[in-house]
Amino acid sequence: MTVKNKRGYKVLKSENIHANTISLLGKGILILGPSGSGKSDISLRLICNHNAVLIADDRTLIQVQNGVLKASCPKNIKGLLEVRGVGICKIPHKEKATISLVVELVDSLEKITRLPENRTMEILNIQIPSIKIYPFEVSAPEKIIAAICYQKTENILPFKSD
Numbered sequence: 001m002t003v004k005n006k007r008g009y010k011v012l013k014s015e016n017i018h019a020n021t022i023s024l025l026g027k028g029i030l031i032l033g034p035s036g037s038g039k040s041d042i043s044l045r046l047i048c049n050h051n052a053v054l055i056a057d058d059r060t061l062i063q064v065q066n067g068v069l070k071a072s073c074p075k076n077i078k079g080l081l082e083v084r085g086v087g088i089c090k091i092p093h094k095e096k097a098t099i100s101l102v103v104e105l106v107d108s109l110e111k112i113t114r115l116p117e118n119r120t121m122e123i124l125n126i127q128i129p130s131i132k133i134y135p136f137e138v139s140a141p142e143k144i145i146a147a148i149c150y151q152k153t154e155n156i157l158p159f160k161s162d
Contacts, residue, residue: 028097033105038135
C-alpha cells in the first residue's frame with residue numbers, strides 16, 4: 001500500500017523484520033541472521049570499537065521513502081541492546097538510517113566465497129548491496145567497514161576463486 005507523508009513523498013507501509021541496524025560513517029547497515037547468529041555481538045563490536053551508532057537491535061522497522069530504504073526501531077526497544085552474558089543495555093542511538101549495505105551472517109567461514117561476485121538483496125523492491133560475513137571472525141567488523149568504504153575492483157588475481 002502506498003501512502004504520502006506530510007512532505008508528499010511516497011511511503012510504503014513499514015515492515016517489522018528480524019534484524020539489527022547500525023549507522024556507521026553515516027551509512028545504515030542492516031544485519032540479518034537467525035536468533036543466536038551474532039547480530040547483537042557484531043553490532044556491539046562496531047559500536048564499541050568503530051564508533052557505530054545503534055538504530056535497532058533484534059527488530060527493525062523498514063520502509064521505502066522517496067526511493068530509498070529507511071530503517072528505524074520499534075518504540076518499545078529504542079536504545080536497547082542485548083549483550084549476551086551481561087543483559088539488556090541502554091546505549092546511545094539514532095532514530096533512523098538510510099540502508100546502504102545488507103550484511104548476511106553465516107554460521108561458518110566455509111559458507112563465504114573467497115572472491116565473491118557483487119551481490120545485492122531486494123528489500124521492498126529496492127536493490128541494496130549485500131555481503132556475507134562470519135560474525136565471530138576477528139576481522140568481521142573491519143570487513144563490514146571495508147565493504148562500505150572501499151570500492152571493490154574486478155578480480156585481478158591470476159587464479160580463480162573457490
